[in-house]
Amino acid sequence: MKHLLSAADLSRDEALQILDTAKQLSVATEQGVGKLPPLRGRTVVNLFYEDSTRTRISFEAAAKRLSADVINFSAVGSSISKGESLKDTALTLEAMGAHAVVIRHNSSGAPHRLANAGWISGGVVNAGDGTHEHPTQALLDAYTLRDHLRGGEGDLTGLNVTIVGDVLHSRVARSNILLLNTLGAKVRLVAPPTLLPYGVEDWDCEVSYDLDSSLDGSDAVMMLRVQRERMNAAYFPTSHEYSNRYGLNVTRMNRLSQNAVIMHPGPMNRGMEISADVADSNRSVIVEQVANGVSVRMAVLYLMLGGSESLK
Amino acid sequence: MTNDFLPSGRVVLDASDISRALTRLAHEIVERTHGATNLTLMGIPTRGAMLATRLGELISQIQGSPVAVGAIDITMYRDDLRLRPARALQPTTIPPEGIEGRLVILVDDVLFSGRTIRAALDALSEHGRPELVQLAVLVDRGHRELPIRADYVGKNLPTSHTEKIQVNLVEHDGNDEVRIESEA
Incomplete structure (x- = not known):
């Protein structure tokens, strides 16, 4: 290499x-x-x-x-x-x-x-x-997933990973989709249409606009930071509405399966894409990712x- | 006559030779360490670690009490690291007793230049300060390039530089044997 x-x-x-x-x-x-x-x-x-x-x-x-x-x-x-x-x-x-x-x-x-x-x-x-x-963020995410869900060995075949949020500005999402596919996992993107890049339908993943219907069957949920510093247009009406529709709160977390983990590449906007309760819960592996x-x-x-x- | 379908070379130790050599090594270790108390065997992966496990079982049968066995990877301590592409790392396992103040015996399959053992001593020192470090090997083939010698030797095999010693162990290779292969 x-x-x-x-x-x-x-x-x-x-x-x-x-x-x-x-x-x-x-x-x-x-x-x-x-x-x-x-x-x-x-x-x-x-x-x-x-x-x-x-x-x-x-x-x-x-x-x-x-x-x-x-x-x-x-x-x-x-x-x-x-x-x-x-x-x-x-x-x-x-x-x-x-x-x-x-x-x-x-x-x-x-x-x-x-x-x-x-x-x-x-x-x-x-x-x-x-x-x-x-790419190194994707590698550390794959490492964390493998450690938690595959006993630290082999690849990620059969895992369902849901990536939620500002995909448009996210280099983390791009690298993760590529690497997760290489390692055999399935990726689903969830975001408002305004935060999905042009041509996303050609990417090797599922795309959804609705978070609630996408949580079932997810082994891991990766929340992306809303990158306000890269946003020079109105991508969503208000922070409150974004948080309501695409934020991960306790209610949504409780609908995840028993072993599912919650990830975030950091830095987090607590209260925006992820609630503080979820970030600090025992399902969250955010500190381990670091x-x-x-x-x-x-x-x-x-x-x-x-x-x-x-x-x- | 050589046959392409059979492993080349001459078998110098078969399975029962290896078994007897290890049993004798176990007895020697118990004798010279006055009962193997405070003993920790540290094998050098891959085959040294397997031999350490076997020796540990033999010693605990003799002594009737378990012996601490671990493995020490030397990859990052090699003096020829820069001569080849980056190598895969092997596992290092330190027994719960640690190695501080212990009587540590390094275990490897073949002792040749002594460079592996030099690296193992460096790697070991990162984990603590043993009271004493000794070396046990299954085969000593000579040609040392550093002032290092083994304390326990299964078999001395005088070899030429061009020959290759191949150690097979059941755990890794499916059978127990030591062969000398000459470079064609």
């Missing part, structure tokens, strides 16, 4: 290898091994053009636990705020000897450009690009940088 740009790049076997590696790494963490040696002498750059708390911290923790050197580079407080182009920033990172660049960018396709323009020789990990993809994120990102970095460079 040279780069991780899209969840679609992963074959079933590659995805399972990442999940299996993440499992062993999480066991090591549970056993109290704070630091592992495989990335000693490797430099990982976190290049963040967009605000992020958990993803940046998660990648930083993952790289550090594997003994890599980490350089954090964010748009604010760097020459990017003076107008430096992606290309010039990339050439600078290359000159500094970055072995991998973890990039978050507000433009869809920026990681692809960075990986394929010939500016840098190291690997590129997409940590979220615009409204396109966020912990699993570190293990999964460790696995990705280990598989990208742990072995030889020449044989990739």
Whole structure:
């Protein structure tokens, strides 16, 4: 694996290898091994053009636990705020000897450009690009689902996953649909028509406008954040109406089957897409998703940088 | 004459040889550790971990009390990690007693360059400070590249560098045997 740009790049076997590696790494963490040696002498750059708390911290923790050197580079407080182009920033990172660049960018396709323009020789990990993809989020979601519903082994064949909310702006949804299909799960999207992207009928999933009728038979419900910062038009009349029709509250949660889990990629708008009672309930695996994120990102970095460079 | 349908090479230990060697190793361990109290066997996956489980059962039969058995993955501690594509990780299991202050015996199938054992010592130290660490191997084939030796050896097999030792165990390969295969 040279780069991780899209969840679609992963074959079933590659995805399972990442999940299996993440499992062993999480066991090591549970056993109290704070630091592992495989990335000693490797430099990982976190290049963040967009605000992020958990993803940046998660990648930083993952790289550090594997003994890599980490350089954090964010748009604010760097020459990017003076107008430096992606290309010039990339050439600078290359000159500094970055072995991998973890990039978050507000433009869809920026990681692809960075990986394929010939500016840098190291690997590129997409940590979220615009409204396109966020493959490591999909991997940590798959890991969490597998851990809870498949005993931590094998793929996700036969699982029904319902993704609810702002699909239009969600890179998490796109990556999840791709990866969940690769791993054998069935995906159903639930959203108001205004928050579904053009061409969604060609995606490999079911689409519904009604949450209540979609809860039966779901093994997991993934609530998406309503991304107000990307909304420059009126997608729904009021927050209250959105919350009434598409928010996950206790009444709806109680209609889910016994083992079903509730997920959210964070950050949550409590009271909007998910009620506080549901977010804090024992059905919610939201905090686990964060912990699993570190293990999964460790696995990705280990598989990208742990072995030889020449044989990739 | 070689036959393509049969495993190549010469069988040097068959199932009963392996069984006798392990029984003797178990007795030696009990003798030299004065009754195997405070003992923890740590196998190196894949086959070392299986041998550790077998040795643990044999020792507990001799002693009449259970022996702590675990496994220690060395993948991330290898000195040749960068020479090949990233390898899959193997499970590490630490017995509930931990390894702090314990008498730890590392168990592996074949002792060759000694680099695996060097890596295992590093991996072990992440989990605590044993009182003593020893090494038990089924086969010692020589050609050490580091100052490491085994404390318990099932069978010394002098080999040339070009030969390959293949250890099969029932748990993993369906049968118990050790073969020497020469590189064609």
